[in-house]
Amino acid sequence: MSTALIFALVATASAYQLLADTTEVSVLAVVVLAALALVATVAQLRRLTAADAGVSLTSILLGAAIPLTGPLGAAAVGIVSQLASARRRARVATVFNLSMNGLVGVLGGLAYLLFGGHIRGGVLSPLDTIERELVPLAGATVVMLLLNTGCVSLMIAVNGGPPVFVTWRRLVRQVGRTYLGYGVVGFLFAVLWDQVGLGPATVLVMMAPLLLAQWSYYQQHAESVAHERTVSSLVAAGEARDPIMRGRNERVAKVSELIGNELRLSPPQADALHFAALLHDVGMVAPVEGRHTADDGRQKDLDRIRRHPHRGVEMLRSIEFLGDSITGIRHHHERWDGRGYPDGLAGEAIPLLARILAVADTFCALVPRVGVEPTVEVLRARSATQFDPECVDALVAIAESAHGFATVDIGPGDAAVTEPAGSGPRWLDHDLPEVSDLLAFEAGRP
The missing domain is CATH 1.20.1450 (particulate methane monooxygenase, chain B)
Structure with missing residues (x-):
């Protein structure tokens, strides 16, 4: 042909x-x-x-x-x-x-x-x-x-x-x-x-x-390769620390890209979103300060979850090419109703990249557990409370296309991925809506 x-x-x-x-x-x-x-x-x-x-x-x-x-x-x-x-x-x-x-x-x-x-x-x-x-x-x-x-x-x-x-x-x-x-x-x-x-x-x-x-092209290409390798190393470190996140960052990046395309992000915004999606949970590798007994492993995990956006920013702030991605990484667990963390931002005060990441995160966490249609219903139900309504609408528009990227094959070593929140003392999946509600309740926000 x-x-x-x-x-x-x-x-x-x-x-x-x-x-x-x-x-x-x-x-x-x-x-x-x-x-x-x-x-x-x-x-x-x-x-x-x-x-x-x-x-x-x-x-x-x-x-x-x-x-x-x-x-x-x-x-x-x-x-x-x-x-x-x-x-x-x-x-x-x-x-x-x-x-x-x-x-x-x-x-x-x-x-x-x-x-x-x-x-x-x-x-x-x-x-x-x-x-x-x-x-x-x-x-x-x-x-x-x-x-x-x-x-x-x-x-x-x-x-x-x-x-x-x-x-x-x-x-x-x-x-x-x-x-x-x-x-x-x-x-x-x-x-x-x-x-x-x-x-x-x-x-x-x-x-x-x-x-x-x-020569100019090779230099540009070499710089791009160096950026990708730096990001890949950081992502690998985060996924080694938390088995629940194995492969999640890459899936979130692909779904975020589809949402960003639906929202017609500019090329610089799309590039910043790509790196922010890959690195938004890198702060999870940082150890939790303070002593915890064997019985309060759950509280240790919650502390780690609550602090990881700030720690991620601390780890990445000196990397120049990530400058435009930092705000998305810091605020990707803020909620539209102001009950999120770390700063309790609400509505459009939350950076757009962070709002996109929040929706993509939850989509990728829920789809392997319940499928696309129930996940879409959860996101719609939380529109204008946990999530930006415009970002939810964009996700709904591309949900079928995003399905393949969010789905993960569950193998013998991936049992933790399918455990519901609260089923055990450790390895909470912080991207699940119920964990977001739990942290909002513990923070004492109305």
Whole structure:
């Protein structure tokens, strides 16, 4: 099916080029750009794992190929760039990458022509260069960005990941600025090759900018990986301390992301919510101060629960990239009626990220015990008392999609997950509504 689609688009591109009288394609440009794209992909494969999502020099070279070679040449550059990975990936992944890059090249080239783009032949004035190359290429770059990230999001969803639109938004905000910046570099490459007349010598002139662009991406990628590893280590420490929370943070993060998408959070808010959801219970690893006898283990557990938001903030406040997540972590057990902890905030005084986490927390705690429909009824019953009504409505809207993320397979070592609150002296699940009520009662709040 993918092959048939590529052939159809190639035929469309060929017909369009004929009708637009832009049939001149530089075979030399195609060969040089395809060779560079192949080298760039080989370098990327040696630096990044197959699971890493990002952009590479191929994006620059596709941008340069469009005004130099049109849709057909751009498709060739995109397809050749993926040949190096054929032996290192499964057949399905190889076909997907070849198809995606071919589609990106063809549709990007068609978009460039539809926006009035100029393909080689004749020197343009500076104003004409802006009007007939820069502006159309900017539009084509946006089209390629959306298509590239959309294809990846679809593949992730098909393989059991989040819904397409959720992943799409995340990928666009992760790589959007880099991708658009690469488009500018591709434009400069095309201008030097064609308008200035450097031809293949452009590679030598642009080598430094190309390497700088790739180095910048690797630095950004390395920083992102470092952030994720830091968070993963903290999450693992928390889950080792409390068996009830095993896997819960990841599930809460996924459900929170769906709620945040329903509420149309901005990209920075969505990023802050992601880290806050993963780390909101990290304070549970801190030991409880004071002495407790063997008979008051339950009170020790309640003390640990009551103090964990504040302790989590103390543990994380020095980590700079978590700055926007801290308030969500501190206040995720506040209640809409003001009976929560640690500060007794009420209503919209509670930060939005914390309100989302509160709903997602309870959803993930209840669904494995009672199922989706009873959980939704509990949340609705507590709307405007324990939970923000808007966040509850958002959760109800995506409940069926969130079901798969909140469900956990119960094994022999997970008995504590299914124990109801109060069934034993230890390991209370503090995300259950009855535990929230118990702590509100003990705090003496009306």
